[in-house]
Amino acid sequence: MIHAPHPALLPNGLNDGLPPRAEREADVVDGLMAFVRGHGYRRVKPPLIEFEDGLLAGAGAALARDTFRVMDPVSQRMMGVRPDFTVQIGRIATTRLRHDPRPLRLCYAGQVLRVRGTQLRPERQFTQVGAELIGADTPAAEAEIVVLAAEALEAEGVVNATIDLNLPTLLGVLCEAHAAPEALREALRVPVDHKDVASVQDAARSLPDLGAALVALIQATGPAREALAEIAALGLPPAAAERVAALHQLVDHIEAAHPGLTLTVDALESRGFEYYTGFGFSIFARGARGELARGGRYIAGPEGRGQPATGFTLMMDAVLDAMPEAPLPRRVLAPVGHDRGAAARLRRDGWTVLQALEADIDLTAEARRLDCGFVLGADGPEALT
Amino acid sequence: MIHAPHPALLPNGLNDGLPPRAEREADVVDGLMAFVRGHGYRRVKPPLIEFEDGLLAGAGAALARDTFRVMDPVSQRMMGVRPDFTVQIGRIATTRLRHDPRPLRLCYAGQVLRVRGTQLRPERQFTQVGAELIGADTPAAEAEIVVLAAEALEAEGVVNATIDLNLPTLLGVLCEAHAAPEALREALRVPVDHKDVASVQDAARSLPDLGAALVALIQATGPAREALAEIAALGLPPAAAERVAALHQLVDHIEAAHPGLTLTVDALESRGFEYYTGFGFSIFARGARGELARGGRYIAGPEGRGQPATGFTLMMDAVLDAMPEAPLPRRVLAPVGHDRGAAARLRRDGWTVLQALEADIDLTAEARRLDCGFVLGADGPEALT
Structure with missing residues (x-):
């Protein structure tokens, strides 16, 4: 069966x-x-x-x-x-x-x-x-x-959210500037994504300057100002330096608009950013899986x-995980024949007002059974004792 | 091609x-x-x-x-x-x-x-x-x-909404009470749905009492109290009369809870109510296609x-068709470097505040182009003249 x-x-x-x-x-x-x-x-x-x-x-x-x-x-x-x-x-x-x-x-x-x-x-x-x-x-x-x-x-x-900025196309730009063959670029993708310095150096051994730049970029992650200063000092090829300068300008604009934000830079991060042609960003917060x-x-x-x-998408499951608990609305049970106008006013004030469906009941016991903390009396909600 | x-x-x-x-x-x-x-x-x-x-x-x-x-x-x-x-x-x-x-x-x-x-x-x-x-x-x-x-x-x-009440199972109950064969019941479904009195009589000629009851029910549609009084006077078989009495009780309860509602009865209506085992209802309003x-x-x-x-489902396309137009929020264009606190307060008060993205522009012309009726000045929104 x-x-x-x-x-x-x-x-x-x-x-x-x-x-x-x-x-x-x-x-x-x-x-x-x-x-x-x-x-x-x-x-x-x-x-x-x-x-x-x-x-x-x-x-x-x-x-x-x-x-x-x-x-x-x-x-x-x-x-x-x-x-x-x-x-x-x-x-x-x-x-x-x-x-x-x-x-x-x-x-x-x-x-x-x-x-x-x-x-x-x-x-x-x-x-x-x-x-x-x-x-x-x-x-x-x-x-x-x-x-x-x-x-x-x-x-x-x-x-306590953190905004992590990146340049999803930077690896491609660097590879092009160093005239890296397509196969090398492919070979670099995974070790760069995994920040696997040894494998990056190994893969790029035919172009040690490219390898060194990538390793330096992997290591220059952290608070935006510091990271950008470190990257500016690397002497990247002009096409790459231009991208970094644009990111710097963006950081200036963000800080001018909202000074207190926590900004980090992880320039080579690109996983899940295949869609983007300019900068990319993720927002993280404590308590949430993923961004x-x-x-x-x-x-x-x-x-x-x-x-x-330019756009953003919020993933609501992660957003909820990062949110404080919300207080539940107060629930009050109203007897059969209650003042419907009074109940409507309570609801407008944020109360949840359930109506009892039977007249001959112990209203207090019924309220408790239905998870209500109050019953509706002649003068308004009365807390259960 | x-x-x-x-x-x-x-x-x-x-x-x-x-x-x-x-x-x-x-x-x-x-x-x-x-x-x-x-x-x-x-x-x-x-x-x-x-x-x-x-x-x-x-x-x-x-x-x-x-x-x-x-x-x-x-x-x-x-x-x-x-x-x-x-x-x-x-x-x-x-x-x-x-x-x-x-x-x-x-x-x-x-x-x-x-x-x-x-x-x-x-x-x-x-x-x-x-x-x-x-x-x-x-x-x-x-x-x-x-x-x-x-x-x-x-x-x-x-x-001006109208609530139309029905008994989707009433045709079946009547057919059973009159011992109508399954084939007759099937044959009656469409003419009853279309309120086609001649075809109902023709289909039910072997059971003229059933035919007469159905025709009388088709004709007894309209304001709930009148329709229910007419139906009560028909002398329907007990099983059917019981259903009608329950509908009467429901009308009493609805009117007690909310006196002003416009209630109608169309007892045999059942199209789209195949799901329901007791009463059914639809709400109609002017301006809306369908319920x-x-x-x-x-x-x-x-x-x-x-x-x-017991439950209800609202069809939002029809609901919107029956709704009054809502006023659009007032839109104000704020210049680069505006007071962000003031903009936030306006938004909390229901304004829509767009920020200009360029400093060297004719703010008024830009506001007009972006469908804003106001620009944000030092003392608040200023209407375009």
Whole structure:
């Protein structure tokens, strides 16, 4: 006899959000979106699924293997469930909203699905909140996005966050400046990602200057000002030095806008930043697995009509892990026939007011059973003793 | 040469939500959820996809043909994208939350997908907001749900809503009472749904009493009190009369809780209510295609451990169509180097404050270009003249 699986069983990496965490997530998403909208970012809401050739075009190709696909019986074409919002926002910005004035500020919140989880994040459904600034390429535009991400988290109660800045294309730029063959560049990727100094030196033994620069960059990580000063002293080739100088300018803009932020630089960091063409950044905080936010400079929109853009995405599971607990609303049980106007006023003041469904009950016992700390009396809520 | 489709093209029935409608939808969802949570309904967040045998079990089978399916490469089992929340909420209530005290009040908001749209609603993705009261089967419990749906809409500004009550199982009960063969019952379904009196009489000519009762019920639709009085005078068989008496009791409870509501009865209405085992209801309002809300009494959870439940689902596209326009927030452009504290205070007061990204610009012209009605001066926002 074959037993049906237990109905509570969900696929790996897919979970039921339960109270109070599901409520907390919704409240924090609301707070973050209100903050971002207050800065002029207009909310858009792309569909959960769309044709895969749009969803996976250009920069979206990086997530092709992570995307659930379904056949559209109407058009007989393949559709994908979005693994990320950024490609969709780029599509909207460069098509539906192509005539809107630049810079275009857009924001979003919603669910994304991935075919497979990662070791760090086994989940396959994520709540993402993000903002994109499209059609501007100055350090001021880039700084607006970094500071907005940091301040939005701060406004929701995340403390002691660290913003780690990087240059995902720097390895490529250095390899080109040193005329490194493609094979060497490929061979360097993993040891550089793992900060494996010995392997970097070994792989680059035919170009010892390149090897030395990479090792120095790996070692020059830490607080932004110090790291950038160290890197400036390395005498990198002009194309690389230019990238570093731009990052320095960005740090200046960020510090001018919000002096107290903790900035670090890890110039060669590029894992998960394949999408980005300029700087990249992550935000970390104590208590959270992995990063709370990721963002940077990229090209929005399909190839051929792309526009410079900077954006960030907040990963809500990590954000919640870094948040202080929220107090639960006070719950009060109102008897049958209670003053409905008084109950409505209490709710507007933030109380949760449940109504009893039966008249002949011990109201206090029922309140206790339903996890209420109060019953509604003639003069208002009365705490259970 | 084959041209690639235009990248703006989305699959039929799937749309980009743009400002201001996407913002309005998010705000109204927030308002509705806050209202429902104020009544003690705790938010849950089931995953977008889960194993299809859970999603389509029991009452969920009615939506099997509307459900997108994807193969889970991890478990090698089929999963479905939810076409509705109710089955998921029932699963959570009877598994994860089976030990929580009853009545269990749960609510949700999110996206659902359907393989095909309908003529009335070509869309295939919907935003749904809903509440479920599980483990209570009294008229007081049923009335709580109907009144909650109506008051939540009212609180968000929907005026002149009509609540239409029905008994989706009444045709079956009458057929049974008249010992109608299964084939006759099948033959009656469509003419009854279309209120086609001649065809009903024709189909039921072998059981003229049944035909006469159905015709009388079709004609007894309208304001709840009048319709129920007419129906009470029909002398229906006891099993049917009992259902009608329960509906009468429900109307009494609804009117006691919220006197001003407009209630109508269309007893035999059952299209789209296949799920419900007790009464059903729809809420309509001027300006909206189709119903704003649908709900009723059903069995929550998988077969064998089902629990009596009453719930409603709000269809956000129809809700928005019935809503008054919301005023847009005032937008102010702040120059480079503005007082960031002052900008933050304005945002907390509901202003949208954009920051200019360049210093050497005509701020007023730039504000106009960016659709701002104000620039930020030393003493606060200054209206453009």
